[in-house]
Amino acid sequence: MNELEAISARHSVRQYLEKPIENDVRQKLQAVVDEANREGGLSMQLLFDEPKCFDNLIAHYGSFRNVSNYLAIVGADTPDLDRKAGYYGEKVVLAAQMMGLNSCWVAMSHGKTKARIEKGERLAIVIALGYGATQGRPHKSKPLEKLYSTDLASQDQIPQWFMDGMKAAQLAPTAINQQKFRFTLANGQVSATTGAGPCANIDLGIASYHFEVASGHKVG
Ligand SMILES: Cc1cc2nc3c(=O)[nH]c(=O)nc-3n(C[C@H](O)[C@H](O)[C@H](O)COP(=O)(O)O)c2cc1C
Numbered sequence: 001m002n003e004l005e006a007i008s009a010r011h012s013v014r015q016y017l018e019k020p021i022e023n024d025v026r027q028k029l030q031a032v033v034d035e036a037n038r039e040g041g042l043s044m045q046l047l048f049d050e051p052k053c054f055d056n057l058i059a060h061y062g063s064f065r066n067v068s069n070y071l072a073i074v075g076a077d078t079p080d081l082d083r084k085a086g087y088y089g090e091k092v093v094l095a096a097q098m099m100g101l102n103s104c105w106v107a108m109s110h111g112k113t114k115a116r117i118e119k120g121e122r123l124a125i126v127i128a129l130g131y132g133a134t135q136g137r138p139h140k141s142k143p144l145e146k147l148y149s150t151d152l153a154s155q156d157q158i159p160q161w162f163m164d165g166m167k168a169a170q171l172a173p174t175a176i177n178q179q180k181f182r183f184t185l186a187n188g189q190v191s192a193t194t195g196a197g198p199c200a201n202i203d204l205g206i207a208s209y210h211f212e213v214a215s216g217h218k219v220g
Pocket residue numbers: 010011012013014062104105106107108109110125136137138139171172173174175176177199202203206
């Protein structure tokens with residue numbers, strides 16, 4: 001499975017098997033996290049065999065079961081933290097999917113994490129990880145045309161790479177499936193913005209990562 005196939009195969013999974021993640025898988029995932037931390041200047045932390053974070057009422061009401069592993073996304077508390085958290089977190093999510101693991105981004109339905117948070121840092125979000133009881137299922141989506149605009153006169157002038165990027169962005173997980181992000185193609189350059197909503201900048205980072213994987217073009 002490559003990253004593009006992982007984008008299609010990934011769905012939120014909230015119920016997990018009691019199957020521990022093998023040591024070699026942990027090491028491979030840790031290597032991805034280390035590299036993403038270096039690239040993004042983040043201090044994302046993988047926590048294995050730590051069920052306490054999801055062992056509370058909020059997590060149970062949120063229908064999470066058997067979550068024993070998670071990624072805590074921590075970084076310097078700057079205005080771009082959420083967008084970076086989304087971008088680099090999704091890189092880890094897709095790597096996990098390629099290793100046979102499932103995942104779910106979790107803003108609300110978790111308890112206290114065991115992550116180290118230094119002065120000046122903030123926990124942006126958590127991602128549950130493990131072997132899913134199911135593979136999840138595709139989310140409902142806004143129509144593609146509601147998710148982008150271009151400066152081109154007609155639809156058939158839009159380059160294929162842009163549409164490929166948009167289809168992958170449409171598959172991105174967003175908080176409460178809100179899909180508030182919008183991509184713009186103008187003067188041959190891609191940019192992305194978001195409307196207001198919970199975790200909207202995290203969503204924007206996630207969707208941008210999907211777009212870049214599928215299109216081979218950077219989002220400015
Ligand atoms: C930033 C973010 C925060 C999320 N927070 C929660 C959460 O607190 N609880 C939960 O059950 N799902 C949470 N989700 C999962 C979304 O509900 C899910 O991604 C969305 O419904 C789309 O479904 P999919 O991931 O299967 O494509 C979150 C997703 C994102 C991207």
